[in-house]
Amino acid sequence: MTAIQLLACAGMIVGVFLLLEMKPVEFTDSLFGFLLNPKRSLREDIRESSGRKKSGILRRELKEAQNILQMTGRGNRFSFICAVALALFCAGGSIAILLGNFFLAPVMAVGFLFLPFWYVKLTANHYKRDVSAELETALSVITTAYLRTEDIVTAVEENTAYLNPPVSRVFQDFLIQIKMVNPDVQAALRILRGRIDNEVFREWCDAVSDCQHDRSLKTTLPPIVSKLSDMRNVNAELEYMIAEPRKEFMIMVVFVVGNIPLMYLLNQDWYDVLMHTVLGQCILAATAAAIFISAGFVVKLTRPIEYRR
Structure with missing residues (x-):
């Protein structure tokens, strides 16, 4: 009966979109656009810009994901990521409702909502590592050539063929800027x-x-x-240090979630208490919340170390 009601609700939502001739992406753009830029007083803007008031966790995740996508040249995918997040929000709540656990519904919905944004963060970490490695090679060969020629344009020209994207594209644009737009090397270096x-x-x-x-x-x-070489070595050591705790976390999550069907096979009474009583449902909701919160910290702590002056 619950599944039929969920299907009916989904059909009603689809019908509303068809009647209003609205695309899901347009709806998510409006919704998440409001979350990113809510109407606030001037005092609240000043307090947030001065660091005396932190923005909400969802807004921070949205802004960080948007900045990461723009940095990696995938800014046009932000709407798609938001649409996937909204779909997972509905899916998480629906799964909990189908299980008959209404305490678990908000936890699953919010937890699933953050999954796409955590995925964007993880891809950004790999992107930064790849760019840093390629940048180390590029700056090394260009610097060697510059020490010999004392001409940065010649040094870049000699080595662009040996560079890989996206670093190669940046230096190619530097040459185009000097040769076809403005020969001012200082201005090109600022860009x-x-x-x-x-x-x-x-x-x-x-x-x-x-x-x-x-x-x-x-x-x-x-x-x-x-x-750059020093940072690569430090990040390699850090990756080695956090690889084991991260693997242990994933194993523990598998064990915790896997215990539920295992309990069904071993002791039906324990399973019924866990799934069909208020106390058991609250325990499941608290466990799911702990898993999602821990996953958020794992994603946050697995960022590569960056040099700061």
């Missing part, structure tokens, strides 16, 4: 500085810009590039 979100890269661009006035400063470039 180049903002193309990659990496503090070591910004410091390298600033140092190259200073070298345009005093070429004796070129000796400062190799130590800057070596910072």
